Amino acid sequence: LSLVFRTKTEIENTEIEVTGSQVSDGSLGVNAVALPAPVQIQTRPEAFALANNYPNPFNPQLNISFSLPTEEYVTVVIFNVLGEKVATLIDNLNINAGFHDLTWDSATYPSGMYFVKVKTSSIVDVKKALLVK
Numbered sequence: 001l002s003l004v005f006r007t008k009t010e011i012e013n014t015e016i017e018v019t020g021s022q023v024s025d026g027s028l029g030v031n032a033v034a035l036p037a038p039v040q041i042q043t044r045p046e047a048f049a050l051a052n053n054y055p056n057p058f059n060p061q062l063n064i065s066f067s068l069p070t071e072e073y074v075t076v077v078i079f080n081v082l083g084e085k086v087a088t089l090i091d092n093l094n095i096n097a098g099f100h101d102l103t104w105d106s107a108t109y110p111s112g113m114y115f116v117k118v119k120t121s122s123i124v125d126v127k128k129a130l131l132v133k
Contacts, residue, residue: 044097045069050118050125057130060107064089064116064127067099072120078104079115086114106131 045067054063064076074095078087086109089102104116111133117126 045099048120048123048125050116050127053116053127053129056128057132058106059132060105062104062106062114062116062129062131064102064104064118065100066118066125068095068097068120070097071095072097072122075117075119076102077117077119079117081113081115 047067047069049067051065051067056062066074066076068074072095073092074090075092076089077085078089080086087104089104106114109131111131114129114131115126116129117124
């Protein structure tokens with residue numbers, strides 16, 4: 001038996017619970033089926049997305065969220081306004097499809113504008129972040 005659940009809207013880490021079931025055979029005999037505990041499901045995003053960083057402005061930690069519709073090799077890099085790489089959070093790592101969160105601890109970096117770049121094999125996206133100390 002295989003069940004597929006599809007949500008009407010995009011939701012994260014939803015629990016569903018099947019509370020009862022019956023199976024009928026070809027001769028219309030009906031049997032009750034014992035079910036396991038609630039089933040944890042996770043929806044898969046429809047498209048790549050890099051969410052706005054938060055909080056923004058930030059000090060000292062910046063939260064970075066992105067979603068992948070398929071498994072991808074991902075690189076996440078932080079640049080300063082001069083275009084210099086100041087931190088690499090993920091370096092060409094194979095990441096599963098789904099919703100992902102990272103935190104950049106900028107305690108050792110000076111105040112200023114930074115850019116978060118998320119790159120996959122097919123997409124590159126960049127978001128601004130302002131560090132205020």
